Amino acid sequence: MIKIHIKEPEGEKTIPIPYFAVKSFLLKANEASGSSGEHKKSVNELIKVLRTYAKKNPRFVLIDIHDKEGTNVTISL
Amino acid sequence: MTIGQKLADMRRRAGLTQDYVSEHLGVTPQAVSKWENDVSCPDITLLPEIAKIYHTTVDELLSSEATKEVAVIDEKVRKDPSEMVLHIHVEEHGDKVKINLPLALVVLMLENDSMGSFSIGNIDLKKIDFKSILSMVHSGVIGKLVEIESANGGTVIIEVE
Numbered sequence: 001m002i003k004i005h006i007k008e009p010e011g012e013k014t015i016p017i018p019y020f021a022v023k024s025f026l027l028k029a030n031e032a033s034g035s036s037g038e039h040k041k042s043v044n045e046l047i048k049v050l051r052t053y054a055k056k057n058p059r060f061v062l063i064d065i066h067d068k069e070g071t072n073v074t075i076s077l
Numbered sequence: 078m079t080i081g082q083k084l085a086d087m088r089r090r091a092g093l094t095q096d097y098v099s100e101h102l103g104v105t106p107q108a109v110s111k112w113e114n115d116v117s118c119p120d121i122t123l124l125p126e127i128a129k130i131y132h133t134t135v136d137e138l139l140s141s142e143a144t145k146e147v148a149v150i151d152e153k154v155r156k157d158p159s160e161m162v163l164h165i166h167v168e169e170h171g172d173k174v175k176i177n178l179p180l181a182l183v184v185l186m187l188e189n190d191s192m193g194s195f196s197i198g199n200i201d202l203k204k205i206d207f208k209s210i211l212s213m214v215h216s217g218v219i220g221k222l223v224e225i226e227s228a229n230g231g232t233v234i235i236e237v238e
Contacts, residue, residue: 042189046182053179056160059097061177068171076094 007072023047081115087131090164090238102126132238147220155217162238169231183207
């Protein structure tokens with residue numbers, strides 16, 4: 001599961017996204033760009049690496065964004 | 078550097094949140110925040126576990142010296158590169174972006190040539206030679222490997238831990 005956590009001055013919310021949904025999204029994005037079967041393979045590898053890393057490092061923060069308006073967005077495993 | 082600053086720095090380098098650390102150690106998130114703000118210190122019995130999850134030693138945690146910016150790690154004590162993390166910190170016009178990429182993911186992105194599409198704001202990361210960075214890491218070099226200040230006031234820092 002990849003989690004997107006959005007914290008704004010008005011409140012906060014977490015959006016959990018299962019790996020299969022991330023995979024599906026990336027595959028569709030690749031299809032839309034007219035990519036080859038090689039890209040499908042790389043998406044599968046990417047998801048595999050993320051899953052493996054998440055098992056060893058639960059809640060690992062991949063991306064942490066703080067903007068000047070006070071919004072904080074984190075994407076974690 | 079105070080112990081609190083050091084704890085905060087090491088936690089961020091390990092890519093962990095205060096919530097994760099507090100839950101892992103069985104303390105409150107407020108306790109972790111107090112340690113990092115030098116309001117209080119962690120119990121001595123927690124130090125080995127803190128050192129473990131921050132990928133460091135108790136000696137290093139208690140040292141008053143700042144974490145070395147760059148170090149060459151002996152082959153015998155080197156971590157497996159697949160367990161290492163590449164940190165990219167970008168700061169531009171008051172916005173801060175921190176990206177923690179497991180090295181295994183960087184290798185995959187380089188193999189598939191997808192680092193080329195990586196940009197944050199006006200800062201284009203494809204100009205950074207990630208292959209050379211990986212090569213340095215495989216030679217045992219860790220720490221702050223890249224620090225760039227752009228003409229428009231933005232900064233990019235790349236560290237490997």
